[in-house]
Amino acid sequence: MRNATNPATLIFDGDCGFCTSAARHFEKRSFVPLTITPWQRTNLEKVGLTDAQAREQVYLFRDGELFGGHECFAELMRIQGDPFHRLVARTMRAPGIRVLSAAGYRFVARNRHRLPGGTPACEMPTE
Template sequence: MPATSSGISRSRKFAERAIPVLVFDGDCGFCTSVARHFEKRSFTPLTIVAWQRADLRSLGLNEAQAAAQVFIVTEQGVFGGAECFAELMKIQGDPFHRFVAWGMRLPGIRKLFAWGYRRVAANRHRLPGGTPACAMPPENSADSRGVAGD
C-alpha cells in the first residue's frame, strides 16, 4: 500500500473518498472550535468527525494515531498534523488557498509549521476553549509510541 506524508499506509477503499474527512479530538474544546471553523468556512464539501465517533478503520487510522494529531483523509491520501492543515488549504481550490498550501510545504516553512503544530498540540489545554481533557500524553508515553509524525 502506498504511504502518505504522515507515513500511514492507505488502501484504495478510503483513498477514493469524494468528500474529504477531517478527524479531530472531540474531547478537546480547542480542537472542536478549530473543526467548527473549517466546517463553517470551507469552500469545498468537508465531513468533520470526532475521532471518538469515527469509523477509524475505514479511514485507515487507529485510535493511537487519531488521539495524537488531527487528520484529513482525501482522495490523495491521509495527512496528519501540520500536513493536515496544508492539505485543508490545498483542497479549498481557490488560488489564494492553493498558494498558502504551497508555501506551507516549502522545506524550511514545512519544518517551522510542523514545529508550530507540535507546540500548539502540546499546549492546546492552555488555549481558548481548551480544558484539562485537551492535554496530550507525554511524548514518551505508550500512547504516543509508534504513531506517525509530521
Template sequence: MGQIKPVLIFDGDCGFCTTTANLIREKSSTPIEIHPWQFIDVTKYGLTQAQTMDKVFVVEGVKTFGGHRAFAKILLLQKNPLLKLAGALIMYTPIAWLARPGYRLVAKYRHKLPGGTPACKIEPR
C-alpha cells in the same frame, strides 16, 4: 458518480479542536466531512486510534495527511488562491521544517488556547 469529500478527523474531547473543526466546517469553500475520532471507526480510513489520539488527520481518497500536513491540505482544498498558496508553502520544505514543530507546539498547549479545556491536555509520547 459524485466526488468523495475529504474527511477531517479530530479529537472531539478537546474544546480547542472542536472549535477549530467547527470553524473549518463553517468557513470552508469546499465541502469537508468532519468527524471526532471518538465517534467513527478510524480503521475505515486506514488509521489507528493511537494515531488519531496523537494528531489531526485529513483523508482524501487513499491519501492521508496528518498534523501540519492536514492543515496544509485543508488550505489546498479551498477556492481562494492565497489559501492554496499558503497550503502549498506549509506542505513543502523549508516551510514544513517550521510548520511541523509549530503544529506540535500548538498541540502540546492546546488546553491553554481559546476554547481549550483540561480535557485538551495531551501527554507527550
C-alpha cells in the same frame, strides 16, 4: 490532479474544546464539502488509523489519502480553491518551511489545553 470539489473528512479530538471549535470553523468556511468527525466516533480502521495515532494529531481523509498534523492543515488550505489559500499550502510545504510548519503544529497540539476553548481534557497524553 485531485478534484478540488471532492468531499473530505476532518478527524479530530472530540474531547477537546479547542479542537472542536477549530473543526467547526473549517466546516463552516470550507470551499469543498467537509465532514467533521471526532475520532472517538469514527471507524478508524476504515481510514487506516489506530486510536493511538488519532490521539496524536488531527487528520484529513480525502480521495483515499490521509493527511496528518501540519499536512492536514496544508491540504485543507490547498483544497479551498482560491489563490491565497493555495499559496499558504505551498508555503507550508516548501523545503525549510515544512519543518517550521510541523514544529508549529506540534507546539499548538501540545499546548491546546491552554488555548481559548481548551480544557484539561485537551491535554496531550504524556508518554
